[in-house]
Amino acid sequence: MNPSTILADTSTAAPGSVLPDTSAADRAAKRARVLDILAAAGRDSVLLTSQSAVSWYLDGSRVGISLAGDPIAAVLVTAGGDHVATFNNEAERLAAEELPADVTLHEVPWHGSLTDVSAWFGAGVAPAAEAELADALRLARRSLLPGELHRYEALCRDAAEALTEVLTHVTPRTTERDIAASLAGHLVAAGADPLVLLANGASRVAFRHPLPTDAVLGRRAMAVVCARRDGMIANVTRWVRFDGGTPAELDAEARITAVEADIFDATVPGATVAEVLAEIRAAYDRHGFGPDQWRLHHQGGPAGYAGRDPRATDAVTDTVVLNQPFTWNPSGPGVKIEDTVLLEAGGIRPLSLDPHWPATTVNGILRPQTLQL
Template identity: 40%
Template sequence: MTELARKLDALRRAALRDGVGAVRLRGLDWTSWVGCGGSAAVLLAAETGVADVLVSADGAWVLTDEIERARLQAEELPPGLEMFAARWWDRGAADAFADRIRGAGALASDRPRPGERPLPPEVVALRRSLGPEELERYRALGRDAAAAVSDVLRAARPDWTGFQLAGAAAGALWSRGVAPALVLAGDARRLLLYRHPTPTSDRLGDRAMLVVCARRHGLYANLTRFVYFRDPTAEEARRGADVTRIEAAALDASRPGATLGAVLDALVAAYAAAGYAGEEARHHQGGTCGYLSRDAVAVPGSTVPLEAGGAVAWNPSLPGAKVEDTFVIGADGLENLTVDPRWPVERIAGRARPLPLVR
């Protein structure tokens, strides 16, 4: 059975019940999932794209317009999805088609409009474990994202601005066919002040932080790296080591059957044990990922389960220190997707974790 056939079968079994006649997937996360890595994205900042996917008991269609039809069919979509393409100005044609397909049943959607139903929890759970084809796409994305970040930080200079660093990162990602969904560039002054240092015209100075959320085939690889243009001070080295030990608590707790709430509890305890009680409140600590940079952020008491084949990205932080990679949870441990063998590492709790690049 093909990837598309497996997904359509699972979607129908989970959603087409209790009076639901069809499912309309609108978000880029869901259309890329059901489309086996195909992308309906044009505007990078949008949550929805230029096509929806409509699934009924006996058919599956891509709803788009004549502007996009040929390109999507030739370059993005797997065989097995039919096309419904309206003229670009006929905004109601796709709605009317969906109404005909659902018949007397209700319409369920990931982004429901008035009169529509939300996706049932059983459908949401379908994305928590990635299939073999998805994992291969994810591994390739992780390698390319890590290599792009390494190349940029090896070329960076102290007199670059945050805009230049972010622009170089975006260019390095695009050159590998990867969309820069998020790029943060923290200069020496601002990375101490802000956990989300968006790029500015400030010069980097004697160190910098680069954070990317890299998207390809609908999947997101998340990673954070530091470059120093001098030797780290003893305090900087201590905080960097502390934050990786805090992260180790989350990675150790990221096992099939655990919940996001339980992993967050482990992180909170690790912050306190390291002498930073309450520091977790200054920034979210990460969570599950895949077809979003974070499918679910870990919050206190969360019962969202972790499953084998699911992905996580934790990002504990301290002033001037942060660590982040994207991992897949396996039955026998974690696989780090965002690895570049050229990057300096140290062993923390049995895992290779990134050090700052000192130049």
């Protein structure tokens, strides 16, 4: 072992460390999955470099500094063990607070390269780049393990509760930026990164990705949260209004919920993501939105360690499996519904519900309604 190589020490992990009791078992399962991928590809190792793959493989370790930047760590998976490379100004924190106990940590100069494996590991391996095995790695993280699911459920609840806390206190004079600022504060206080914060008032309700402005909410509003913690991302949308709603709005809300119910019915083990997307197209037409509504906004897809992992298109032939999370987000003019859910043996179970938010049961599944203030 060279002087720049140290063993991660988690014995003094700080309070709030992301290492759950199930970490060892989950880590072993993930390592076995990756070794199977390597064997099938005829490779001896792989270098994981993306936020999704690194945080998944390290069981939720925080490997980002800038939300807009690349991870500050890379993982070399070999038959002989797991090796994490990070910059010298990051190594002490990672070793003390973030890394599983079963990895070897290598320091790279802050001006060096994480992907130059020969410089920090040696010439003993010729790893596959993550991109070469990206599809197989994505499939390997589809089904959540016990520790992952426990953390994800907690994150989704926290995201939903943040929306409840903020939106129950808004008024027609609240601005969109006020909502975003309050949501950011609640999420950061819960230990989550606010990756996406959207808000629109009545004057901007036509925009489906409404970055917040100084506009006031007026008579109705939408807020969207995409929050990351332990490497996983919860996606939630909520609506609020200050009157009874117009007949057209109430009708559209009921119809978009019916579209979502059809999507949930189509999200079954063995179906492909492309097949679910085909059902989404049919559902829009069936419920009065027309055959082309799906073209006006993406429809969501599998969730977990990416906002969508991947976003649903006709080219995605990944099959649906049990214990896989999804965030479908059907939308129409002035309406949208979105929660992070889990496919279990008994069907779809929403993860991002807050019992304090108004809800109704649709096809046996509790779904959020517009909050009327």
